[in-house]
Amino acid sequence: PYDTASTLFGRLSGIMVSSERMHTLTNQAAEGLTVLDVAPSRDEIEQWIAELAAGRLRRPVLVLGIDGAYVPSRPDSARGRRPGQARQRARRARWQHEWRDAKGFRFYLLDGERIVHVLSWHQVQNEEQLGAALKQIKEAGVIPEEQVRLCVICDGAEWIWKHVQTLFPQARQVLDDYHCAQYLHRVAKAHYGGSVQAVEWVEATMTRLYLGKVSLVLRGLQRMQPQSEEAAKAIANCWDYLDEHRGRTHYRQLRRGGYPLGSGGIESSNKFICHVRLKRSGAWWYAANSNHMLALRCAKYNGTLDQVFVRYQQRLREMSE
DSSP, X not given: OHHHHHHHHHHHHSOOOXXXXXXXXXXXXXXXXXXXXXXXXXXXXXXXXXXXXXXXXXXXXXXXEEEEEEEEEOOGGGXXXXXXXXXXXXXXXXXXXEEEEEEEEEEEEEETTEEEEEEEEEEEOOHXXXXXXXXXXXXXXXXXXXXXXXXXXXXXXXXXXXXXXXXXXXXXXXXXXXHHHHHHHHHHHHHHTTSHHHHHHHHHHHHHHXXXXXXXXXXXXXXXXXXXXXXXXXXXXXXXXXXXXXXXXXHHHHHHTTOOSSOHHHHHHIIIIIIHXXXXXXXXXXXXXXXXXXXXXXXXXXXXXXXXXXXXXXXXHHHHO
């Protein structure tokens, strides 16, 4: 929180700065940051890969996870002034809050059960803007794809896989097994209710998928005779979902190759970058301010916060000249 930051800054530097000034400086430092401004250099990433690859026969697995996280926001119309005041804090009675999607991606290396963070980028943005950020990373050559086994793991969102197919068509593609299981549980609940048979069916079906028998699962779904409209809809949705992603569910083969089956890496990135800072009690963010904060938090975890402030200092010098 800015109040805490102001207090800590005063203790460390001996210079007292108000929380309002701290807020202003934070947004100024983050203004205009792009994914390339907060990304580590290719040389740094190559060094991490080399350290991980030492003594191993196979290239390390580099995972790209893509997902969204809802964050609290307030509209720009909440800005303004009250009579007799130079500044105004937004008054909740005058505006309606909303939850907006902070779409982001994370690259990370796998070292056994350990995740080695490489690069994160999260912003309140649409899917075209996220795709543009991924394209910047691709075209800048930040990720040395030839030195790793690139893997993309996501849920079934069509917009995600559209960008993956365009930018990383050679990557190993994995459908997150947790989201896959959710579809199966919906079918089981609608078709079998809360019976033991429902649990047995889900476990048997997940086993077939793990063994790469997705065609067998699809035929089994077609043979099911739903007793309700809800069950029929759940079965149809599950069939479409698995048919769309049938090439991304060979979980045993993926496990043997050292690839992840779950999207926990990007989910945890959503938590420690987005949720921990933005989802505070009573906090509702203007989109621009939330993106400034998210950019700085990405820089922090990418290890590039120092270069962000060097960039800020250079801007101040240019403005004073």
